[in-house]
Each structure stands twice: as structure tokens, then as C-alpha cells.
Amino acid sequence: MVSNTDRSEIAFFDLETTVPTRPGQGFAILEFGSILVCPKKLVELESYETLVKPHDLSLISNLSVRANGITADAVVSAPTFADIADKVYEILHGRIWAGHNITRFDCVRLRDAFGQINRQPPEPKGMIDSLALLTQRFGRRAGDMKMASLANYFGLGKQSHRSLDDVRMNLEVLKYCATVLFLESSLPEIFTENSWVSPNATTRNRSSIKSAVDGTRPNTSPPSSSRNIDHHNSPPTHPIFSLVASGAGDPVQNGVEPGHSQPDPFDLGPLVDKIENEPLETSEVMEEESPIAATEITEFLDLDHVSIPSVTVTVVPFFRGPQKMQILHRDIPLQIHCDALKVRFGLSTRFVDHAGRPRLNFVADASPNLCAVLDACDAAAKRFVESESSSEWRPVVSRKPGFYNSPTIRFQLPTVADGNSIRWITEIYQKESSSSSLQRVLFSRYDVAELEPFIRPGSFVDAFFSLDPYDYQHNAGIRLVAKKLIVDSN
Numbered sequence: 001m002v003s004n005t006d007r008s009e010i011a012f013f014d015l016e017t018t019v020p021t022r023p024g025q026g027f028a029i030l031e032f033g034s035i036l037v038c039p040k041k042l043v044e045l046e047s048y049e050t051l052v053k054p055h056d057l058s059l060i061s062n063l064s065v066r067a068n069g070i071t072a073d074a075v076v077s078a079p080t081f082a083d084i085a086d087k088v089y090e091i092l093h094g095r096i097w098a099g100h101n102i103t104r105f106d107c108v109r110l111r112d113a114f115g116q117i118n119r120q121p122p123e124p125k126g127m128i129d130s131l132a133l134l135t136q137r138f139g140r141r142a143g144d145m146k147m148a149s150l151a152n153y154f155g156l157g158k159q160s161h162r163s164l165d166d167v168r169m170n171l172e173v174l175k176y177c178a179t180v181l182f183l184e185s186s187l188p189e190i191f192t193e194n195s196w197v198s199p200n201a202t203t204r205n206r207s208s209i210k211s212a213v214d215g216t217r218p219n220t221s222p223p224s225s226s227r228n229i230d231h232h233n234s235p236p237t238h239p240i241f242s243l244v245a246s247g248a249g250d251p252v253q254n255g256v257e258p259g260h261s262q263p264d265p266f267d268l269g270p271l272v273d274k275i276e277n278e279p280l281e282t283s284e285v286m287e288e289e290s291p292i293a294a295t296e297i298t299e300f301l302d303l304d305h306v307s308i309p310s311v312t313v314t315v316v317p318f319f320r321g322p323q324k325m326q327i328l329h330r331d332i333p334l335q336i337h338c339d340a341l342k343v344r345f346g347l348s349t350r351f352v353d354h355a356g357r358p359r360l361n362f363v364a365d366a367s368p369n370l371c372a373v374l375d376a377c378d379a380a381a382k383r384f385v386e387s388e389s390s391s392e393w394r395p396v397v398s399r400k401p402g403f404y405n406s407p408t409i410r411f412q413l414p415t416v417a418d419g420n421s422i423r424w425i426t427e428i429y430q431k432e433s434s435s436s437s438l439q440r441v442l443f444s445r446y447d448v449a450e451l452e453p454f455i456r457p458g459s460f461v462d463a464f465f466s467l468d469p470y471d472y473q474h475n476a477g478i479r480l481v482a483k484k485l486i487v488d489s490n
Helices: 062-068 081-092 101-116 130-137 147-153 163-186 188-194 206-214 239-245 269-274 368-387 450-456
Strands: 008-017 028-035 043-050 094-099 128-131 313-314 325-329 335-347 358-363 393-396 408-413 416-417 420-425 427-431 439-441 461-472 476-489
Touching: 008 081, 008 101, 008 163, 028 062, 028 130, 028 427, 043 081, 043 163, 062 094, 081 101, 081 408, 094 101, 094 163, 101 128, 128 130, 130 163, 147 163, 163 188, 313 368, 325 368, 325 461, 335 450, 368 476, 427 450
Parallel strands: 008 094, 094 128, 393 476, 408 476, 427 476
Antiparallel strands: 008 028, 028 043, 313 325, 335 358, 335 461, 358 408, 416 420, 427 439, 461 476
16 A cells, blocks of 8 residues: 555546537536556555446447446446545645646546535646657557557557546556667667657657648658767666657767756646647647739639538547548649638637637538538548547538538637737738738737737638647547638728
8 A cells, every 4th residue: 555645656637527519518527546666666556446326327328338438327326526536636636747738628527526516636746747758759650549449459458438447547658668769779770660650759850841831741760979988887667767868879969968957858848838838629720821912822812713522531650639631632632722612600719728728610501512612621621530540520511400500610710929929820801892902910919809800700811721630538520720710801
């Protein structure tokens, strides 16, 4: 039995929750599972698992049951979260937390649950999010980096989507990944040459994005070492430490100057900062594009030039996070230019991201031609998702019988954190009917009120947008991301 005063163990934990079936519904915890792990030997010391009865059993929908198999009958006699809050707090508070995607999901749900019972949530002294860590260090060799994919890659069996089983699988996955990376860092000239991807080639930076646009492949070769390293005289490396601090080649190339200590293996601060600055449901930080004149837009295809038989869906290598699909048109990422879309509903700030920033969007009417193209993209991406996951598909074109008798589409207007400020990514231009000139609209600050007059019901916009498939928290679909909007001032 672990002493209550001993806080050196790593607390691996996992939550199973309900799956929201309507906007704004939120999540309810259905199960909590954890193990305490010795950081020196990576052995399990203690475990705890319990089902949790939500305040409203009707939140357990068929979609929730499909996700984790937990039914209303299974939890009707279980304790509430208030009943187990002391135990959860005792397990987690002041320990290092570990889990898969806990930064963006489990930790948020825990804070919400403690807040609902007016209790202070536990605080970690360190965090190991294996999704972020392994995506950075292990790369895309195991696929989409979901726990099920990683377990399948290492032959560990099928993920059960039950808390205690999942945290034990998480620990085993970390051990396997650490071992592979330890071998590769010991003999980089041999192992990384034969790896599907270098352990250091994990994220898409500006150069790799440009390579994708130009049709060239990013360079994923490991850096060559400029000096020999005496591995026999090196101190033994802890497997988890090797996940964070080791790498092939010269130490300077790995961000460590000669004579300086290696980084703290549990300090994921820079990596967590990257994650927390991303929109909650996107797996890639959108880059600000250079201003372009209307006559220079070549990467967006006019709607009339889209050939439906030429639309395909493919796996995107080197993507971070859950997104792994890309919609192509004749082997080029599909981005569409569509003129004179009538705005049905203006800017909505109903939804917010994890930082409390509005996730802006607006709704426009969709013409028959646009519906035909988007429906074809929808069908292709849906087939792809259904072969890979159990997520519920949400059509990109909304059709509500009797509601104006017109299909609609929703455009997302993404924002990005830039230091302590927020800025728009979508370029907004204004055009006058009396001339063909465009005027870029510049905003003095992040203020939705400044933007609302340009996107109002009944107005018309020319939209330049990308089609970004997503598969996140048991929901999947295609997100239309507005890269540029030309607003008719009249």
C-alpha cells in the first residue's frame, strides 16, 4: 500500500464519459480509473477504478454506449462524483499525472466535475501527456497516434475503452515506444535509416507546409552526427527520460549545449503551450497567409471547375493530433472559391474554445452546385472514417425540412493566439459595386463587435475556403474553414 505522504509515484489515469449529442450539452463522467506507477522501475504499485453515476442518466445516449459500453443500468447503483471526489483528490493531488490526451480532455473534465460540486480540483506537480509526447518523439509511424493505433502497432491487443484497462495499456505503450527510441538514439545511423519516420521529424513547420503545397516531400532524414559518442561511458538512460531528452546526432542539434544538463524529462511546458494555443478541435496550427490580391488567388478552385469524380480522400503523413484525412482534387488539396454566398445567420459566438475565446462561425445558403460538390466530399470522407473509427458523422450540408426550404453550410473563422493577444486568421476584404477594387479590412483589436457589421444576415460574400475533415471525441465530419472573405459592402 502506498503511503499517503509519498507523492513520488506517477498517477496514470483515464476517464470514460458520456458523448454529447447536442451543442452545449457537456460531458458527464461515467468511470474513473488510475494506477500509481513507480518512476524508477515502471511497475504498478496500486490501482483504483469505479463507475460513476451522472446527475442525469438520460445523458447516456446510444452514442455513449457505443463508445465505451457503459449503460445506464451499469451505473444506476454507482457512486456519484461527489462520493468519490475525496479519493480522486487523494490519488492525483501533488503527483505527476500521466495519460493519453489528458491535457485537452481528461484534465478539463476533472476540473469541471470538481467545480460542479464546489470543490477545489487536485493539482499536478508534473504532467506527461503521451499523445503530445509520442507525437513529438515517436512520429507518425504508428498512424494517427490514438491509443488503439499504438496498441495495434505493438501487438498489445484491442483497446477496451474502459478506464483501468486503458491506463495499463498506456503504460505498456510508453515502455515500448521508449525502448524503440532508446535503440534508435543509441545507433542512429542504423535504426533511423530504416525507420518509417525519424523520431525527430514529427510536426509540420512552415517549410514542410510549403513543401506540401509545392508538391515536394519534406526532408525527414536524421541529422548527421559530426562527432563520435562513447555510448559505453555514458550514464544509463531511463526509458521515459529517453522519450524526452534523447535524440540522434550532436547534442547542440537536440537543443542541449555541451556541458549543460539535459532538460527535465517531465517538463512538457513548451509542448503543452503549443497544444493550448491551438483551437480545441483542430489538429494543426493554421499559419497566417500572405495578403494576396483577388487576381492572384490560384490555390482555390472555382466551384464550376471542381470535377466530382476527381475528389479523393487520403491519409496525411506527419499530421499532429487526431486529424489524419485530407480531401484532394486531382491529387491537390481541395480548396474552393465560391462567389455571392448569401449569409443566412451572422456571426455566432455561442461556442468557445478551452481558453474562453469565441469560436466564430456563420451560416450561409448553399447553391445546388455547391451542395453537390460538398455532398461528394462528405460521402468520400465518411467512408474513410467509418472504416477507421466509430465516430458519429455530421454532414457538412445542413438540410432541415421546412426551414426556409434551403440547405445551409457553416463557415469557421479561426483565430490564433499570438503571445498575449489574439488575432484573426481569415482575411476580410470589402468591395464596392461601383469598382473592382478591394479594400483590406484591418481590425484594431480582437473584437467580435468590429467584425459583425461585415458578416450580417442578408449580405453576400465571396468565400475562399478549405475543407478540413476531423474525427474528434466521437464526432466526425468536414469543417469549412474560411481563409478569405470578400464582402459586398452593399
